[in-house]
Amino acid sequence: MTIAQLAPAIGGLRLSLHVLAATVWVGGQLTVAGLLPTVRRLGEDGARRIARAFARISWPAYAVLLATGIWNVTAVSSGQPTSWQILLGVKISVVVVAGLAAWLHGRAKSPTWLGVWGAAAGLASVTALVMGVFLAG
Numbered sequence: 057m058t059i060a061q062l063a064p065a066i067g068g069l070r071l072s073l074h075v076l077a078a079t080v081w082v083g084g085q086l087t088v089a090g091l092l093p094t095v096r097r098l099g100e101d102g103a104r105r106i107a108r109a110f111a112r113i114s115w116p117a118y119a120v121l122l123a124t125g126i127w128n129v130t131a132v133s134s135g136q137p138t139s140w141q142i143l144l145g146v147k148i149s150v151v152v153v154a155g156l157a158a159w160l161h162g163r164a165k166s167p168t169w170l171g172v173w174g175a176a177a178g179l180a181s182v183t184a185l186v187m188g189v190f191l192a193g
Contacts, residue, residue, distance in 0.1 A: 067131065070128060073124045074120075074188075150183050150184045151184045
């Protein structure tokens with residue numbers, strides 16, 4: 057078998073890893089947000105414990121998203137129209153904002169900043185996901 061013959065399988069692996077990581081990163085944020093009212097009733101530090109547990113799987117997923125995102129760009133960006141290139145640039149910025157907001161959320165001490173940074177991370181993550189769908193065509 058040649059590399060050219062393996063290209064569809066490699067492309068499928070690349071996209072599958074990217075989608076799986078997005079499922080953990082974005083879907084996990086939405087799931088944790090939905091469970092938060094119940095988790096708060098489980099005890100004073102329940103939310104903090106859940107957040108730490110989620111961080112153990114979400115940050116590796118974010119790293120996989122970054123790695124497979126770079127792989128995606130190198131695999132498909134050649135010859136794309138200017139509008140696609142612009143959307144890609146905006147998406148990269150939104151992905152950075154999502155990671156920064158999630159990091160700040162993890163370090164926030166007050167309930168206000170926990171909410172602000174959590175909402176910013178979630179909104180940016182969902183926005184990046186939607187942009188990725190448009191980029192994929």
